[in-house]
Amino acid sequence: MPRPRRRRFVPTITLRWWAHIAILLCTLLFCWSVHAAQGGGSERIRDLATVSGVRVNQLIGYGVVVGLDGSGDATNQVQFTGQSVQSLLSQFGVTLPPGVTPQMKNVAAVMVTAALPAFAQPGQQIDITVSSLGNARSLRGGTLLLTPLRGADSQIYAMAQGNLVVGGAGAAAGGSKVAINHLLAGRVPGGATVERAVANPALEADVIHLELNQTDFSTARMVAEAVNKYLGSEGAEPLDGRVVQVRLPQGSRVKYLAEIENLEVALAAPAAKVIVNARTGSVVINQSVRLGACAVAHGSLSVTVSSTPVVSQPSPLSTGGQTVVAEKSDIRIQQGAGTLFNVPASADLAEIVKSLNALGASAQDLIGILQAIKAAGALKAELEII
Numbered sequence: 001m002p003r004p005r006r007r008r009f010v011p012t013i014t015l016r017w018w019a020h021i022a023i024l025l026c027t028l029l030f031c032w033s034v035h036a037a038q039g040g041g042s043e044r045i046r047d048l049a050t051v052s053g054v055r056v057n058q059l060i061g062y063g064v065v066v067g068l069d070g071s072g073d074a075t076n077q078v079q080f081t082g083q084s085v086q087s088l089l090s091q092f093g094v095t096l097p098p099g100v101t102p103q104m105k106n107v108a109a110v111m112v113t114a115a116l117p118a119f120a121q122p123g124q125q126i127d128i129t130v131s132s133l134g135n136a137r138s139l140r141g142g143t144l145l146l147t148p149l150r151g152a153d154s155q156i157y158a159m160a161q162g163n164l165v166v167g168g169a170g171a172a173a174g175g176s177k178v179a180i181n182h183l184l185a186g187r188v189p190g191g192a193t194v195e196r197a198v199a200n201p202a203l204e205a206d207v208i209h210l211e212l213n214q215t216d217f218s219t220a221r222m223v224a225e226a227v228n229k230y231l232g233s234e235g236a237e238p239l240d241g242r243v244v245q246v247r248l249p250q251g252s253r254v255k256y257l258a259e260i261e262n263l264e265v266a267l268a269a270p271a272a273k274v275i276v277n278a279r280t281g282s283v284v285i286n287q288s289v290r291l292g293a294c295a296v297a298h299g300s301l302s303v304t305v306s307s308t309p310v311v312s313q314p315s316p317l318s319t320g321g322q323t324v325v326a327e328k329s330d331i332r333i334q335q336g337a338g339t340l341f342n343v344p345a346s347a348d349l350a351e352i353v354k355s356l357n358a359l360g361a362s363a364q365d366l367i368g369i370l371q372a373i374k375a376a377g378a379l380k381a382e383l384e385i386i
Contacts, residue, residue: 045210045223046261049244052209053202057116059157059192063147064088065108065130065139065164072108073134075101081109081134088145108136112147112160114192121197125190128160138183140166149192157198162191203253210244217241218268226263272381274370281363283370290380291352293345294373343378 064084065072075082082101089096096102114128130144142164149158164186202208212219220238227236227246235247248256272288312324343355361369373379 042264042266044261045226045263045265048219048265049210049212049223051202051257052211052243053200054118056118057151057157057198059114059116059149059151061112061147061149061160062133063110063112063130063160064145065110065142066106066145067141067143068106068108068136068139069141070105071136071138071140072104072106073136075104075107078109078134081107084109108139108142109133110139110144112144112149112192114149114158114160116151116157116194116198118198118200120194122194124194126158126192126194128162128188128191130164130186130188132184136184138166139164139186140183142186144188144191151198155196157196158192158194160188160192162188164188203257207245207247208253208257209239210246212242212244215241216268219265220244222265222267226265227260230260230263274374274379274381274383276367276370276383276385278367278385281367283363283366285352285381288381289352291343291346291355291373292378292380294343294376294378296343296369296373343373 062084064081073081075085079101082104085102085104085107086096109132110130111133112128112130114126116126120126128144128149130139132139144161144164147160148156149160151157165188166183166186167181210223212223217238217240220241220243223244224236224238227244228234231249233249235249236244238244246260269288270286272290273286274289275284276282310326312326314322343358344351346352346355356366356369367385370379370383374381374383
């Protein structure tokens with residue numbers, strides 16, 4: 001007698017189960033998107049803060065550029081250029097008669113500026129910027145002579161010299177002049193050599209201070225938590241909304257700071273702010289801005305002033321009359337129809353931009369509209385005009 005076959009049990013998932021799974025996945029994706037939209041992303045600590053005491057120092061010096069093609073200072077107008085050349089020549093044994101000012105066209109007095117990086121050592125080279133001080137027409141093709149660069153304490157920290165790189169060109173003929181870019185300032189890459197190091201005890205202490213680029217209590221707290229998680233102790237403590245104190249363990253300061261700078265910090269959403277540049281008409285809105293429901297009426301008002309010359313002549317047989325030219329002015333005022341737009345409430349940046357674009361306003365009109373919306377209490381953001 002044949003044995004009955006055993007049926008294998010194959011688990012099946014009905015359509016109802018698939019619907020539940022789909023709904024769960026959609027819910028998770030929605031929650032993740034909302035969380036990402038509310039947050040401010042993440043950045044490295046090196047992009048958020050700097051180590052207190054680790055800074056650049058500004059240097060400045062006065063020098064002379066020679067080798068110009070007749071485009072230098074007019075020494076009969078700029079007296080200090082001639083005096084500088086006389087002082088320079090006297091160092092090489094060349095003495096001019098008293099009261100004689102050399103008339104030169106190939107020399108220009110300049111100011112030399114540079115930024116001395118932190119921990120720069122003697123012998124290192126830094127870039128310099130050379131700017132005209134007199135009435136030279138161009139510094140193109142010039143050579144900067146040896147110029148000492150001084151700090152705020154009047155001490156010499158670098159010596160500069162080299163050929164200028166001017167990113168421009170100019171030509172003049174027959175009273176016409178054409179210039180491309182700026183010809184009165186140039187750079188010398190690696191044109192200064194550091195002669196003295198600036199003492200920097202920032203890494204000698206057991207405690208360092210991380211100074212945030214912007215004051216934010218939430219960011220200071222998140223930076224301290226990230227550093228404590230890395231160190232495995234409570235060595236970091238926010239002192240205020242801008243400074244975080246870090247007590248480094250025994251060991252290489254450079255190693256710990258290098259690893260701390262690369263730590264990722266989750267940032268909170270920035271403060272809602274609308275930046276308006278009244279001079280250029282630029283408007284910048286960040287992602288935290290919220291817009292309440294409001295109605296906006298936007299109309300255009302144009303004023304046209306036209307002037308037409310009118311000639312008045314005397315009669316043919318009159319005596320002593322004169323021809324007079326007068327102007328007839330015509331002023332017209334045209335006001336467009338003001339349409340009332342319904343701006344819906346929105347919490348999404350794209351929807352806010354879409355609502356504002358629907359008004360059809362120019363950049364200058366948009367500034368006034370935003371100010372009015374803010375005054376009405378529908379703009380949930382700080383309006384800053386620069």
